[in-house]
Amino acid sequence: MRILLRWVKANSVLLVNAGSLVGATAVTSVLGFAYWWLAARQFPLEAIGIASASISAMTLLGYLCMLGLGTLLITELPRQPGQAGSLISTALIVVGGVGGCIGILFVLVAPYLSADFQILRASIADIVIFAVGVSLTAITLVLDQALIGLLRGELQLWRNILYAVAKLAALFVVALWLSDAEGITIYATWVVGNALSLAALFAFVVFKKKESGKSYLPQWGLLRKLGAAALQHHLLNLILLVPSLAMPVLVTVLLSATMNAWFYVSWMIASFVFIVPGAVTTVLHAMNSAQPSTLARKARMTIGLALVLSALANCLLQFGTKQVLGLFGSTYAEQAAWTLRILAIAAFPLIIKNHYISICRIHDRIARAMLGMLPGGLLELGAAFPVGEICTFNRATIRGSTSSLARGYISPTSHRSELHGSGSALARGYISIASREITSQRAG
Numbered sequence: 001m002r003i004l005l006r007w008v009k010a011n012s013v014l015l016v017n018a019g020s021l022v023g024a025t026a027v028t029s030v031l032g033f034a035y036w037w038l039a040a041r042q043f044p045l046e047a048i049g050i051a052s053a054s055i056s057a058m059t060l061l062g063y064l065c066m067l068g069l070g071t072l073l074i075t076e077l078p079r080q081p082g083q084a085g086s087l088i089s090t091a092l093i094v095v096g097g098v099g100g101c102i103g104i105l106f107v108l109v110a111p112y113l114s115a116d117f118q119i120l121r122a123s124i125a126d127i128v129i130f131a132v133g134v135s136l137t138a139i140t141l142v143l144d145q146a147l148i149g150l151l152r153g154e155l156q157l158w159r160n161i162l163y164a165v166a167k168l169a170a171l172f173v174v175a176l177w178l179s180d181a182e183g184i185t186i187y188a189t190w191v192v193g194n195a196l197s198l199a200a201l202f203a204f205v206v207f208k209k210k211e212s213g214k215s216y217l218p219q220w221g222l223l224r225k226l227g228a229a230a231l232q233h234h235l236l237n238l239i240l241l242v243p244s245l246a247m248p249v250l251v252t253v254l255l256s257a258t259m260n261a262w263f264y265v266s267w268m269i270a271s272f273v274f275i276v277p278g279a280v281t282t283v284l285h286a287m288n289s290a291q292p293s294t295l296a297r298k299a300r301m302t303i304g305l306a307l308v309l310s311a312l313a314n315c316l317l318q319f320g321t322k323q324v325l326g327l328f329g330s331t332y333a334e335q336a337a338w339t340l341r342i343l344a345i346a347a348f349p350l351i352i353k354n355h356y357i358s359i360c361r362i363h364d365r366i367a368r369a370m371l372g373m374l375p376g377g378l379l380e381l382g383a384a385f386p387v388g389e390i391c392t393f394n395r396a397t398i399r400g401s402t403s404s405l406a407r408g409y410i411s412p413t414s415h416r417s418e419l420h421g422s423g424s425a426l427a428r429g430y431i432s433i434a435s436r437e438i439t440s441q442r443a444g
Helices: 001-010 010-040 045-064 069-076 081-113 115-121 122-151 152-178 183-208 220-225 225-256 259-286 292-319 321-328 331-333 335-343 347-361 366-392 398-410 427-443
Strands: none
Touching: 001 010, 001 398, 010 045, 010 122, 010 152, 010 259, 010 292, 045 081, 045 122, 045 183, 045 225, 045 427, 069 081, 069 122, 069 225, 069 259, 069 347, 081 122, 081 220, 081 292, 115 122, 115 183, 122 152, 122 183, 122 259, 152 183, 152 331, 220 225, 225 347, 225 366, 259 292, 259 321, 259 335, 259 347, 292 321, 292 347, 321 331, 331 335, 335 347, 347 366
């Protein structure tokens, strides 16, 4: 017991920050379930459909507008502690501005892709609300990673908790007063949640700050020098992110929406296992970007920790698969069991993959990481096509179809990106499921 306590004390910084990432995902997922449960019972299906699609678009655009600055800050903040305030403020202004512009552009273009998005530009206020939502999403994603770079994971945890609680409370207020609310009104509750969480964090920083206000002023020269590095980070992040976003779409296209529902639920559950290697390697990146001399020792520790936790999680999912999936319904337990078992195994190669990426970031070898990850990402997506073609010849074997696609997904070492916090897997899952339910009811 004493040895364990000494080990925990010696690695407390890593454990606290990694735990904050896992905790933020868990809390936002649980409260996200409560959010969509309330929305489904209080608002019209059409409003939920528009809101869920708009929130999905907001989240995707927020990730794209990060411009690599989140992972860049994790690298640079430990190296330039005296410039932390200026680096963060400059990055937040940039991604916030880009996010707002991209949000406006999306509102103008989206109605040509789907008439349902016409409501987003019904008025100037609606356009502004959507654009502000994209802007705040990009800001919070970058800020959460910056806080990990400062090894202040507890702040990003509390910000995410406040964000999840605030948007749920805002939805409850809207449900009391506007039972016939439109989709943009539901979307606005996410904007309110993000805004309140940022305001609270800003007030905390102002109250606790020990430096002059000038230290927080943006310095564009600092960011200009890091522009090439930020671009490399952004390209690497996109390479890692695209396969995870595209796979559910491919399942639907190649198989069916029903099979995608089974696949997506299994994927959401497996994502909780994937969080562990992602969290420990993100903190490893933050702790060693300025101290590469200790990287080997700490990497051995994080690899061992991730292996132990992933093994424990796999024991639960391999032997308790049907009980876990049964929480979503008996059909999921019957049809998606092997899909979940196969996906859960991906946690082990993912440990190696995430450590490789973090080590490349620490040593500023982003181009090498891109060259290593790009073939794997293409193989992830490419493997789905022959598997999907094979499965179409035997649609009756539904369980085999989804589990085969799962094998195709993990074969090149499946990925869970380092982007944590407000964009959790379960939250996106609830949005996806809500959208499918609305589509099916419309068709009926």
